[in-house]
Amino acid sequence: MKAKRMDSSEVFTLKIRIALGGMCIFLVLLIIASAWTIPFLFESSSILYKFGIEKTFLRTGKVLGVTLAVLVFFQILLVSRLKFLDRIFSLNRIVTFHRMTGIAIAFLALLHPVLIIAAENFTLFPFEKRYWPEFLGVGVLIFILVIVTTANWRLMFNIAYDKWLRFHRLVTLAAIALMTTHILFVSETFKSGLPHTLVLVAAGINLMLISRLWLRRFFPGKMRFVVSNVEPAGKDAYSVNVRSHSGRILEHIPGQFVFITPVSASVPKEEHPFTISSTPSRPDALQFVIRSLGDWTSNINRLKAGETVFIDGPYGLFSHMISSKSDPIIMIAGGIGITPMLSMLRYMADVDDPRQILLIWSNKTKEHIVFPEEFKNLKCRLQNFNIIHIITHDSGGENDIGRLDQTKLEKMLNGWSRKSDVFVCGPFEMMKDMTRAVKKIGFSSARVYKEEFKL
Ligand SMILES: Cc1cc2nc3c(=O)[nH]c(=O)nc-3n(C[C@H](O)[C@H](O)[C@H](O)COP(=O)(O)OP(=O)(O)OC[C@H]3O[C@@H](n4cnc5c(N)ncnc54)[C@H](O)[C@@H]3O)c2cc1C
Structure with missing residues (x-):
């Protein structure tokens, strides 16, 4: 089959994204600045x-109040x-920003009533019926604090992601109504x-957007795929191969991810994000390599051929297609964090990319390495490709043993141009250590691309 080459104009260049x-930030x-004028113009x-x-x-209390309302709208x-927005900022970054803005909103929500009460000489409103809108405001504050606390410290409360997401959306809907x-x-x-109309329009748009998110649960996207097969791919990992139901191709760039929702007799109908590990140069089928690490993923091997999978996406900008066109590429992957690199490598092999590429791949044991034969084969297909395997938990023959650290990395990257593009994907701690290390070694932070498998 002839490999399809991507048109790089499908991707916004860095200059266009900036x-x-x-413009979006402006x-x-x-x-926000226009909203600040409301308490002055409509006293x-x-x-x-x-x-x-x-x-x-x-006045300050009111200005903080309108700022808070505008931020909630943008949230x-x-x-x-x-x-x-995904093509400019990438969904992962947007979600991180959403979480940070949530914290800012919580601070504003605490300050807003303090300033309003300060204007009353710190006299609390009497508990009378006519002050019901003020007490409703206290309710909103409590809802906001609950939303922000559970979103940022979910694991401390031991709440499963899917349950939390349902709760988060429901409480947000209630908070917006209040x-x-x-x-x-x-x-x-x-x-x-005008202020009355603006509030109603903003609330209407928010309601529409939240309903769209809710409806996605019942009508999960237009792209319907059918499972071709599910096969083991390394320890606790499975390759899930799907084909479009209608023959419609999912346009994506190597390294992007989608949300998949299976409709299966044995796998819960939940939406989860996964990288497309196949290459867009062979768009007829999509592959996901999924490691069973939690409640939902531990069922993935029970997905059967012929069952339906809905796909929403693609999203993300973790791809060599958005970096330079000719500079060397260094990939640092931890475990299943290899999937975006796999898509990029498969694509580069298909289009005979002559760039120098180094993959440093850390796995717990040799058995955790997915598709070992294909990686050997990629070494032959790509002119300038090298792999360094790191095995952290057992002896791996010719492989480097033990955790990857700055000293080891520096040795491995000796002689590599500091103008290389560096891609890092893996567990949080490893990514933190590696991004810090590559920057210390002298690579420009603008050229370090990170993908965390967490939204
Ligand atoms: C951009 C991206 C790409 C990914 N690509 C891959 C991949 O190629 N291969 C792979 O094996 N894994 C990948 N993951 C990770 C995968 O999505 C999680 O391992 C999986 O959702 C965990 O679900 P669980 O119920 O089995 O585990 P749990 O133990 O319940 O969850 C573990 C963590 O995964 C996250 N998570 C759980 N459910 C969801 C959800 N519905 N939506 C979003 N996040 C959730 C939460 O942070 C949670 O704390 C990717 C994640 C992201 C964000």
């Missing part, structure tokens, strides 16, 4: 009775998997006119 990213800042009567520091407290937009009601009724500013 320009578009800058637009967000402009919207409520409460501000007329405040003077001096109390007026400043009230939903960020996790709506908008393809345009927040919208709070805004519309707490101050005259938002009771009519």
